[in-house]
Amino acid sequence: MKLGLLGGGQLGWMMALAAKPLGIECRIFEPNRECVASQAAKHVCAQWDDLDAATEFAQGLDAVTYEFENVPVEAVEYIASGRPVFPPVQCLAVAQDRYHEKRFFERYNVDIGVWRLVGTFKELESATEDIGLPAVLKTRRFGYDGKGQVVLHPGDSLTAAWDTIERRPAILEAFQPFTRELSCISVRSRDGEIRHYPLCENEHEAGILKLTRAPGRNVNEDLENQAHENARRILEALGYVGVLTVEYFEVDGRLFANEMAPRVHNSGHWSIEGAAVSQFENHVRAVCGLPLGNTSAKGFAAMLNIVGKEPPEAFPELVGAHLHLYGKSVRIGRKLGHIGVLSESEAEREAAIRTLAPYAPHLTG
């Protein structure tokens, strides 16, 4: 079987690595010649609007998927006219624009915080009056890892915030007084079966994921039910196939969705060693029409991101700790790798996190 991947970052690389033992060969389409995934898959290197290259890429593929949500919808639609593309193209249109995403969440009764659409400075002024401060101003499109967003505190200059996001179409969100952040990674097969990974508990620094614990600590059935019910409604509404991630703020035991990603997710990297079947393998299985694999955790897993700086060379010998380096050049704020951890108890996991923290720098500038 041959699977096409749109985008060639580390998510594509890990997907291609997971596909190989299933006898599935991956081919990637990615404009960046030096991309990470080209280490593990054939690479068609061209701009997204190069239709000749897209035709060459699509030749002989059994299915096509994507590993990042900012692939231009037109490119995906072109490929979808000749090949099965999963998740369906409409998922991209929803996830690429925070306004459409909020409206989608509201329509399918997924709880979200208070928000306003901001297209002009005047609208920013009235939105801050309505919502109050603190609040978070986010561009509608192309924001990720804390980019394209600014937190507004009482007394801050609205003009400066508006300039920071380059006066782009935006939304203003009430600042959530969350006790923690969680994410739910789910997968839906072509025939509609849905499975969920255990809820992940995530810590961010400067808007970039730093640490994931899976299962999260003290995750009760009620939290899990909220997340699973939301995922089911979203997956079914979109006729979704593949892995979907929904990120949440937990406030007083209630989950408020922050955003969703129509793809495998950084908070699911722990599943490579920590779950019976990883998010990457399950995504490949789903989009290729294979039966889904077991999503349960094999113990107490964690993931520490390596951001902006190479880790020290002497990685410690620690049972259950696995280093993954993506082979990228170093840049502040860039995800260069991660450490996967699998422990037998929560206490052991906490000890491993403490031991490994110096090996997982987080330089965000």
Ligand code: AMP
């Ligand atoms: P995002 O790019 O929307 O995922 O935001 C990155 C991170 O910024 C989140 O994971 C939170 O840690 C923080 N953040 C974003 N939006 C809010 C909000 N409305 N209230 C509080 N923190 C937020």
